[in-house]
Amino acid sequence: MSKSKAFRIFSISFISGIALVSFCYPFVLDSFYFFSLLIPVSIGMIVFYENKKVMIAGLAILMFISGGWLANRKIAEADSFKNNPQSGFSREAEVVSDPVMKDGYQDVVVRPIGESYGILLRASPYQEFSYGEVLNVSGALEVPKNMDDKFDYRMYLVKEGIFYVSKKPDIRKTGKNDGSKIFFWILEFKKLVQRKIASSLPVPESGLLEGLIIGGSASLPKSVQEDFSRTGTTHIVAVSGYNVTIVAEYLMMLGIAVGLWRRQSFWFATFGIAVFVFMCGLPASAVRAGVMGVLILWAMKNGRLANSGNAILFAASVMLIRNPLLLRYDAGFQLSFLATAGVIYFYPLVERYSRPFMEGKGAVWKVLFETLALTFSAQMLVLPILMYSFGSLSIISLLVNLLILPIISFSMMLGFFAISISFIFHPVAMLLFWLAYIPLRYEIAVVGFFSGLKYASIEIADFPWWGVAVWYIMLFGLFKAAKIMMPEKSIYES
Numbered sequence: 001m002s003k004s005k006a007f008r009i010f011s012i013s014f015i016s017g018i019a020l021v022s023f024c025y026p027f028v029l030d031s032f033y034f035f036s037l038l039i040p041v042s043i044g045m046i047v048f049y050e051n052k053k054v055m056i057a058g059l060a061i062l063m064f065i066s067g068g069w070l071a072n073r074k075i076a077e078a079d080s081f082k083n084n085p086q087s088g089f090s091r092e093a094e095v096v097s098d099p100v101m102k103d104g105y106q107d108v109v110v111r112p113i114g115e116s117y118g119i120l121l122r123a124s125p126y127q128e129f130s131y132g133e134v135l136n137v138s139g140a141l142e143v144p145k146n147m148d149d150k151f152d153y154r155m156y157l158v159k160e161g162i163f164y165v166s167k168k169p170d171i172r173k174t175g176k177n178d179g180s181k182i183f184f185w186i187l188e189f190k191k192l193v194q195r196k197i198a199s200s201l202p203v204p205e206s207g208l209l210e211g212l213i214i215g216g217s218a219s220l221p222k223s224v225q226e227d228f229s230r231t232g233t234t235h236i237v238a239v240s241g242y243n244v245t246i247v248a249e250y251l252m253m254l255g256i257a258v259g260l261w262r263r264q265s266f267w268f269a270t271f272g273i274a275v276f277v278f279m280c281g282l283p284a285s286a287v288r289a290g291v292m293g294v295l296i297l298w299a300m301k302n303g304r305l306a307n308s309g310n311a312i313l314f315a316a317s318v319m320l321i322r323n324p325l326l327l328r329y330d331a332g333f334q335l336s337f338l339a340t341a342g343v344i345y346f347y348p349l350v351e352r353y354s355r356p357f358m359e360g361k362g363a364v365w366k367v368l369f370e371t372l373a374l375t376f377s378a379q380m381l382v383l384p385i386l387m388y389s390f391g392s393l394s395i396i397s398l399l400v401n402l403l404i405l406p407i408i409s410f411s412m413m414l415g416f417f418a419i420s421i422s423f424i425f426h427p428v429a430m431l432l433f434w435l436a437y438i439p440l441r442y443e444i445a446v447v448g449f450f451s452g453l454k455y456a457s458i459e460i461a462d463f464p465w466w467g468v469a470v471w472y473i474m475l476f477g478l479f480k481a482a483k484i485m486m487p488e489k490s491i492y493e494s
Helices: 003-024 031-047 052-079 153-158 181-200 205-213 222-230 241-257 262-279 284-301 309-322 331-345 347-358 363-390 397-422 426-451 465-485
Strands: 086-095 106-112 118-123 133-141 162-166 170-177 392-394 457-459
Touching: 003 052, 003 309, 031 052, 052 153, 052 309, 106 133, 118 133, 133 162, 153 162, 181 205, 181 397, 181 426, 205 397, 205 426, 222 392, 222 426, 241 262, 262 284, 284 309, 284 331, 309 331, 331 347, 331 363, 347 363, 347 465, 363 392, 363 397, 363 465, 397 426
Parallel strands: 118 162
Antiparallel strands: 086 106, 086 133, 106 118, 133 170, 392 457
């Protein structure tokens, strides 16, 4: 057995152990049961140490146990806070992330000095807080409550290290700041970029450009957010592996188009992704998305797109070692991982089988095909998660993506140059901002038009978990059949 295949088996075993415990929650085992499995497995490996198959099977079981124990420990820690509200909390706490404005209040995440858990404060929108500030916080701490059976809000917060919510806290500033100076200035730079965009473009175009450059849809009006949701284009303004994968592909093609070699295009696109993650303020979601995007670029640079699954498994395993709760309770992680896997495994198949139909076609048709193929390949894997987690299916998603994705990279490029030049010469920057307004206006108009169609989106109530399983089993069978029938290797395979 090759080292590559053995690594794949061990990674899948580790992730499977995490999945078993995560999706069996709230049933949590005592750690004793995990350690008790080590004894028979270790004895078997010692007795049959010369048998490679037994050793690989034993190591795979150990990886499975490790993943299960890691997830079990994290969930058990969360449950230790479950029935332990604090009515008389009063102590100093540090702001650990950038506050987020909501309707009528702002969310401020703090961590008590000397503790490892976080608290979500529902603060007044008129108070101003910043990362690293030390505050005097007093008030009752509640354990987060789930509003419905479909979404586990408590575990969603626990995944971020937040164990309590305080809805009416008394907050007083101490004048101290214990945060990282580097991260503080990164967040300040992000706020400066937001102000430049907001002052240079009207709403909703300013909100769309902010989502494209920085990530997030908070600056878009609610009606426009709903339009993006109904047309299956929310990924455009979300910090996920989906949009970073698309951006990475376009940056790679742009580098090659301007005369760079493949290796040079890789570094050009990697720099572009790094800038994107930096401008987002380095949140965990953006870092994860950036890692997935760089892995895609690395695979394309080496002509090994269809053989880079191990790199994705490695990245996912490292992220899950740090936080095993991501696998079940972070839709962004799920979509990033699955969208990247879709591009890696299905895009080469789509490209290969459609190549005869694209021969002799012009550059415009090839760009449209690339857009459609990338979107289709990613959505093949993310669609069941979207139906299960969000209960909706966009019928026109592929068409709308085809109409706007080729323009998205152009909008981002103009917006990025406009922001950069605004620090040097504002009049030229304003010209670029208004040039960016044209494609931004087009994208919003297309999304708004198709969102208004009667059957743009179908509500799917209670899409079952076994439906998700059946979908992926069918996709796996389709992938294997297509690989067997493929007459020759794709240009993306080594």
